[in-house]
Amino acid sequence: MSLFYALYYPCDKVRDFAYDYLEGKLGLLTGFRFKRHLRGCEECQEYIKLYRMAADPSKFTFENPLPSEFLDHTLQFLKERGVVGDG
Amino acid sequence: METKPLQGGERSDPFAEVNAPEFLARLLAGGRESQRTFGWLVKVTHDRFLAFARRSLSSLEESREVVQEMYLAVHKGLPKFEGKSKLTTWMYSLLHHKICDCIAEKERSREEMVESHEAQLSTETNVDSWQPLTAWDAPADRVLVRASLETKISEAVSALPVAAREVYHLRDVEGLSGDEAAEALGLSSANVRVQLHRARRLIVEHVQESLRSDVIPGKATR
Structure with missing residues (x-):
């Protein structure tokens, strides 16, 4: 392993570690290399920012609201089969 | 949403409440109590399971059907459910299998339609009458x-x-x-x-x- 590789990860390697980075599971040396690369690479900074957004979709709505009549239809379906009662 | 079947329901997440052991006991109690509890289970979980199905199936109608089938499977399988996993995890598992069955069925239908159309095209010269094999929904x-x-x-x-x-x-x-x-x-x-x-x-x-x-x-x- 070259000294360069020992100190600097290439972009692909950094992106492979995105999952572990978010989980807080990077080891000491790996974390050092990871963050060292990130500080000097705007593309990977952007990548990690998007990766973090993808991993936390709770802040935005994905779909149009589900039709409320679908629940009623399902309840009626189950009522006809004796699974649920009236009301 | 109607009155919750459990008293003192401080739990804010409905999934947490349905995963409680006492909820399972009420589901298995039999009679009207079971029916009422199952109805509440459907009301508080329906949209989340429908959203999950909707991610895998292109049609909202198909998603609704697999969710309904999943609830039937839950009702049928409850007496054998041992509680080793969370109730909702088990329900996701059943829904996953229903979705897989639905996708497999669609694939079979698509293949049959393709074969049927190919046979038809081989005997017809007017290919302008061709229609898409699947509805755009x-x-x-x-x-x-x-x-x-x-x-x-x-x-x-x-x-x-x-x-x-x-x-x-x-x-x-x-x-x-x-x-x-x-x-x-x-x-x-x-x-x-x-x-x-x-x-x-x-x-x-x-x-x-x-x-x-x-x-x-x-x-x-x-």
Whole structure:
């Protein structure tokens, strides 16, 4: 392993570690290399920012609201089969 | 929503309440109590399971049907449910199997239709009468285009392969643990981790590509 590789990860390697980075599971040396690369690479900074957004979709709505009549239809379906009662 | 079947329901997450041992006991009590409790179970879980099914199936109608079938399977299987996993995890597992059955059935139907059309085309010279083999019933949200990052991520999620999409939905959207998602989908925990990373990576790449095409229309490259 070259000294360069020992100190600097290439972009692909950094992106492979995105999952572990978010989980807080990077080891000491790996974390050092990871963050060292990130500080000097705007593309990977952007990548990690998007990766973090993808991993936390709770802040935005994905779909149009589900039709409320679908629940009623399902309840009626189950009522006809004796699974649920009236009301 | 109607009165909750459990007294003192301080739990804010309905899923937490249905996963409580006393809730399972009420489901298994029999008679009207069971019916009433099952009705409440459906009311508080329906939309989340429907959202999960909707991610895997293009049609909202099909999604509703598999969810209904899942509830029937839950009702039938409850006496044998041993409570080794959370009730909702088991329900996700049943729904996953119903979705797989539905996709397999659609594939079979599509193949039969293709064979039928090919046989028909071989005997007909007028190919102008050809009709698409499948109905275009994409949800309306696919048609609406908003140039926001959230929309691009949403589009990226829709474009994920089914396996990665299911894992992504259970882990990142529903917040299941890796072990719970693995149990629901019949995967190993390691596979769930791989699929989740794959899903997020594909989402990021999709969004980046979409952003590039916004800057240089028609120049999106992979």
